[in-house]
Amino acid sequence: MELIKNLQWRYAVKKYTDELVSEDKVDEIIQAINLSASSCGIQPYRLIVVTNPQVRQKLAEGSFNTQIKDSSHLLVFAAFNKITSQYIADYVAMMEQQRNLEPGALSDYKDALISHFSAQNPEQNAIWSGKQAYIGLGTALIAAAELKVDATPMEGFDPELFNDVLGLSEKDLHASVIISLGYRDAANDYLASMSKVRLPIDEFSSRVK
């Protein structure tokens, strides 16, 4: 399977060359992320692509992950702080439009979602949104690998700094997880030659037959 080859090829790059990833490839990666599944189908996160060097310098402050600044592109998965009834109503209206349904055709679905999410507190909403972003992260890593673009998924960053510098809080978003994109500097990356470590398949998975 192509996917398995791509997953074996990728690793969390520690050191990048100066080569930039073409905008065409970045666009394809974004398109793939946008096609990721999300629970209830409502895509409760947004993607911010940061290339501005000054902004990236600021975002890297205090983090051991120099890839935040030293890579071609930085993708920030910004998850919703809350799932508002207005957001659900707008999204479901878009669903009706994209599916050529009458306005209101999906109102039962809309009502069920509103009732589900309004019963949660904002913290639960935010955790839920963050998890959906991780599905997109899984897609992003695979998309990059298929294009032979290297990537580093990272949780080691200062979320409050990101929220502040990127103006996320005022949009009711929070930085959930990030990925840098670029090309591995294999000669200077200690991890490039290391074999991938994974659990034996029988330890990772089990069957109930």
Next chain:
Amino acid sequence: MELIKNLQWRYAVKKYTDELVSEDKVDEIIQAINLSASSCGIQPYRLIVVTNPQVRQKLAEGSFNTQIKDSSHLLVFAAFNKITSQYIADYVAMMEQQRNLEPGALSDYKDALISHFSAQNPEQNAIWSGKQAYIGLGTALIAAAELKVDATPMEGFDPELFNDVLGLSEKDLHASVIISLGYRDAANDYLASMSKVRLPIDEFSSRVK
């Protein structure tokens, strides 16, 4: 890109035919999930593949998702309730072994992880593990699609029932998210012919240049 075609092909199947997915294909999907990235690389979740009909009947109780029982295979992503120092030590020992390093070569890494995770409370540990499982979920959906196996990712299930029936709690695991596998019954699945709904790309993503 092959991935984009596969993501466009897939959808969250509501009704499956009786056709079974071959064990070879299920094994490939499991292998792909096992190759997914996880934060710190420590794979804090396990995958349980349920085919037993009685067990699946029980797991489906009280859920609107009939796919829990009516599909070929059910994959349960069971995330860790806590990240123990013992688990980290064992995993890092396995890293050293798989990378042909001296025992203790990664002890700084081990100590950093132990210090990081022991500073979190169990709830934070569990949320973190659950998020890693969602990366695997993203991979699973893509693996299935590449094999032209249909799938339904689901959060609509009773986690406590799953933890109980599958004996997860006693292993300090919890059901985080699930996927059914099978083949779409396109003639009887209202969703099969509906177009995929996604945000316009400029609404989903933005640039900081």
